[in-house]
Amino acid sequence: MLFVQHSFFAQNCEHTVSGFITDVANKTPIIGASVFIKETGKGAISNTKGYYQISNVCSGTYHLVISHMGCEDKEKSILIDNNLKVDVEMAHLVNMLDGIHLLNKHPKKSTQNTQVVKLKTIQKNTHLNLANQLENLTGVSTVKNGNSIAKPVVHGLYGNRVLLLNNNVVQSGQQWGNDHAPEIDPLMAGSIQVTKGVGALEYQGSSLGAVINVLPKEIQQDPHLHGNALYFTETNGNGHSINLGLEQNNAFLAWRVTGTLKKYGDRKTSDYYLNNTGFTEANLAVQIEKDFLKKWKSKWFLSTFNSTLGVLRGSHVTLSTQEENGEPSEYAQLVLQADKPQYTESNFFYAIDAPKQEVHHHLLKWENEYKINEQESYQFTYAGQIDQREEYDVRRSGRSELPALSLMQQTHFMEVKHQKMYASHWEIKKGIQYTFTDNTNNPETGILPLIPDYLSHQIGTFALLDLDLNAWKFEFGGRYNYSYQNVAYINRDATRTIEKYNNNFHNYSLAIGVDYHATEDLFWSLNVGLTTRNPEVNELYSYGLHQGVSGFEIGKPTLGKETGIKTTLGLEGNVDFKWFFEGLVYANYIADYIYLQPENEFTTTIRGTFPVFKYQQNNARIVGFDLGTNYLFSDAFKVGGKFSYIKGDNLSENVPLVYMPANNALFSTEFKGFKEGFLKNSAIELQYKYVFEQDHLLTHQDILSPPDAYQLVAINLTSEFYIAKNKVKTYAKLNNAFNTKYRDYLNRLRYFSDDLGRSLIVGIKVNF
Amino acid sequence: MKLSKIFAALAIGVLAISCDKDDPEVPNENELIANVTLTLTPAGDGTPVVFQWHDENGDGVVDPNEKIEGSLATNTTYSAVISLNGEEDDHEEDEAHEDHDHGHDHDGDVDEEIKDEAEAHQFFYIHNIAGLTITYTDADANDNPIGLETTFTTDDTYTGGGLQIVLRHELNKFASGVANGDITNAGGDNDVDITFQLGSD
Structure with a gap:
């Protein structure tokens, strides 16, 4: 002593x-x-x-x-x-400038136009799911099936055409169906990157539209145990969530564990509850990093995502059409014109009944980096994924307890990459990748599967070359990908025999990018990319009635590849670090674009008459631009605005493309000059969003014309302070402040109900 | 060198994995409604008139030639029974298989299921045929009609026409007009929605 x-x-x-x-x-x-x-x-x-x-x-x-x-x-x-x-x-x-890059030196590794959602933004929006987190980026919108099921749309493309990466691994399991949300918890993420070009050839899979990469937070260089705890609650849906993170980085091992629990009940529009729209979520992610030798670094990443998602009860009703002319039947008219969806209850419930989805996604990734020297390194990665999806319909006689769709998908991915710098301004990266996918339906459903059983092998290789010359930066890339599909399809005639399909596809991609720093504060970037995408199993072999959209979807086994050429031209700059601006113009031409075409024919099933949607190929063109600007009056006060314009056309038939996002504008102003008192270290932000009506559509292209334009106001308040040396962040957010009644074109529930009404979110986060 | 070694290992891995997907087990589609049979028996001892809709591929497209339709006489009262029958003729092997499995539940017997959940089901007979009156003759525990059993009455103005038959589940049977066969306020989800052409003798 x-x-x-x-x-x-x-x-x-x-x-x-x-x-x-x-x-x-x-x-x-x-x-x-x-x-x-x-x-x-x-x-x-x-x-x-x-x-x-x-x-x-x-x-x-x-x-x-x-x-x-x-x-x-x-x-x-x-x-x-x-x-x-x-x-x-x-x-x-x-x-100060979310979503706008700063450009002294090349801030980016690539010439591709990339936008990043930073940790700070993710933490200000903890109540949002992955797709909704991205929605504030210019050029990004979401297709939704209610609020909890949302999928990102980048420059008008989504689903199979937007590659989603979870920690650099292609997320498997959610690639078909617009009503399948990505199985990734954004609270695990340190940042989310959206690359809008054809580029990112480094990753296996189609990147015709864009690449979204959800990256975990880096483990801090600190030998002590640290962590954070977050709790938030949201009034709309009476939602509660906790998130806990712990990490340590000592000489032996660096590790980090994050877990999230979420529970929401029925959401509410401006004047009624949306019956059966709650959800629950339980997620866990573990990161482990270890240096075995000076040169060899190994990283493990394990994540599990488990969710039960309710689907609006009133959206599962039959929207049949009249046999003679294909107009919605009287009953369908009634549903489409109703003020409230059917089965609307006057009370709030947490319970989730059919229709609902139960989703489990597990990922294990093992990444090894071997550094030969500062200029050269190898990377070896294995990633295994299991995706289990069960969808429950409202069925007769107690069968609602049985899933109507029950799928299990397994994916194994292996990759070797090599990276080397030459003469300090050349860098070459090349690699080879292999993916095995096995998709199996569980026959417990008692329903013929919408998507058949299949397995696929994919082998791909790529090379990227970077040339860095002071004011200029060049990037060239190429990829070849071979994919084999073996499909076991159950025939729809009375014999129910099994048909086997073997498909072989060769896909190619090429990309060229140039960055030019005209001055210290202004730079241009031009990208041209060409890529092919083979039809996916859903596009080839879907067969069945799709509830909710009330279409009879039929795949086309003879579909071929689609080929896209996308050009983006970007300009970014600033004046005296006061006025910041960015602009991006793009044109995307896709030959043999695969889409669901409403046929001028109707199928009469025993459940009624429905319009037939067949997968077709036609030439398509999507053009648009994204603009963003910010002006900093001082450190304490800034204003900003964003605008996105997009127009899609089916060139072969000379009609607009369906499901293109409506043009939209966002204005925001932020003030954080509170010197004293309660609001010291606080920021207050006001957001105004205007979404135009989607008027680039013909009347016969939809059973209900697109909704009117709408405007929403949101208020954010964030505050930081210390309690016993621990940093505490609090935030409050008021969404749809004026309780506006509206419907969004890309929300599929717009056929049945309004979108969400006013909601207040309050959150607190403690770092220790 | 290192790269090629790993590539070799990969190639071996690929070969070890199958290239042929196993045959899937065909689901037992016991929910499927493959046949709708409407049997109208005239009062007295006349020959029953049978209407049948046959759909052998579930959600697939119905072949209109598989429809059987008949004609009604004027000034006649028919007692009508509608029966929904699953894959009776189409999947005999499956049925046999099921019986082995677990005796005879409700597999394929949709009528029985409807009776068991009568409060959640109702048939609607929609038409504007002159001289035809259709009334429900059965009821669920709440005294609301089910519509499996009905009475068709024709008078001398009857000349035939289209009759739409709709079966809804999870509907609101207490909504206005529903008990009288008016579908307008019923809500719910369709199990059957077909149209027969009723002829006239």
């Missing part, structure tokens, strides 16, 4: 910690940032040169916390046995 006391007094407490705090983007000093030692509470504020100094620090290991309004806090583990200099770069401007 005495000895310990003695050693304490012998400690040197004369050390100084000092350094400069600068902005990572433009290297200007950050003034007024707070720097303090978490353990002792001792701290300083950076001066006009960004300099800070903390004196009289005793020897020992500490955490240095650097925080500045509007930035993600930085925490560094430091060892003090002498005077220490710690310089810190903070992403101040970047955080």
